[in-house]
Amino acid sequence: MTHYLKLLALEVRRFRYILAGMMLFALIVECLAVATEIHFFSNRFGIKEGTREPGVIPDTLSFVEVIRNTQQGFALGILVPLVAxxxxxxxxxxxxxFGRHPFAYRLLMVPGGRIPLYFAKLTAILLFVLSMLAWQLLSMPILKLEYAMLTPELLKEPSIFTDAMYASELFKLLLPLRFEQFLINYGLGLLAVLLVFTGILLERSFRISGIVYAVLYLALNVTLLVLATMSNELPLYPSETIAVCLTIYGLEVAVALWLSLNLITRKVSG
Structure with a gap:
């Protein structure tokens, strides 16, 4: 366990500045999107410092409407860190x-076995994803404070915080209201990471031929997932359809873990 925690701490230290940069980027982009929307809306109705042009009766601009009207800004702030x-x-x-003296040789030779190395990298990816999700949640009060500071009094309208969160289509995907959908989204994300890890270890184990094995392996798993999603078209009860999907998912996770751990302990040589 100590070996695993040290490796995890190493992975976190190596990525911490990139993670901080991603968080700062997301916050800046979203703040700019909110400020731009408020500015344009205020100018549209001639609102300045609590006054309005004669004969112009502006609509109100709630925080929910601001978030709903800044989908592109939120998409940029979320998708760029996601791609990273x-x-x-x-x-x-x-x-x-990478480099003349690859660090992988040292990691693979560290006492304590190679399995903790695999799980340290996997846990690090999950921590980074959850950190970005938590940061997005923490950003919403900052954006609401920005709304309160920049929006003229004539335009302000009370809004429910959760309504503002889910006014963003991407946020609905990141944090679904239904817990089952949350498990599905992040369960599929975890499976994708496991499959990619296995593909990388196949390539590292067999080099050129490993690329072919990795492509075939990933194609097979994607095909099985597609077939699982199509099972609802079969004459099955809903509970049976769910059982089929969970069985395929569980088998893919189990095989990915089994194959990856075997490769990293017996095949990967640096």
């Missing part, structure tokens, strides 16, 4: 093989 995290799923392994 997806890229790091690959980089978290391959960066250890």
């Amino acid at each position: 995290l997806i890229a790091y799923v690959l980089l978290i392994w391959y960066r250890d093989w």
Whole structure:
């Protein structure tokens, strides 16, 4: 356990500045989107410092409407860090093989076995994803404070905080209202990380032929997932459809873990 925690701390230290940069980027982009929407809406009705042009009766602008009207800004603030995290799923392994004296040799030879190395990298990815999700939650009160400071009094309208959160379509995907949907979304995300890890270890174990094995392996798993989603078209009860999907998901997770741990302990040589 100590070996695993040290490796996890190492992975967190190596990514901490990138993670902080991603958080800052998301906050700046979303703040700019909110400020721009408030500015344009205020100018549309001639609102300035609590006054309005004669004969112009402006609509109110609630925080919910601001978030709903800034979908593109929120998409940029969320998708860029998401793409960076997806890229790091690959980089978290391959960066250890970069350079004249690859760090991977030292990691693979550290006493305590190689299995903690695998789970440290997997846990690090999950921590980074959850950290970005938590940061997005923490950003909402900051954005609401910005709304309160920038919106003229004539335009302000009370709004429920949760309504504002789910006014963003991407936020509905990141944090679904239904717990079952949350498990599905993040369960599929976890499976995707496991499959990519297995593909990387296949390539590291067998090099050129490993690329072919990895592509075939990933294609097979994606095909099985697609077939699982199509099971609702079969003459099955809903409970049976769910059982089929869970069985395929469980088998893919189990095989990915079994194959990855076997590769990292017996095949990967640095």
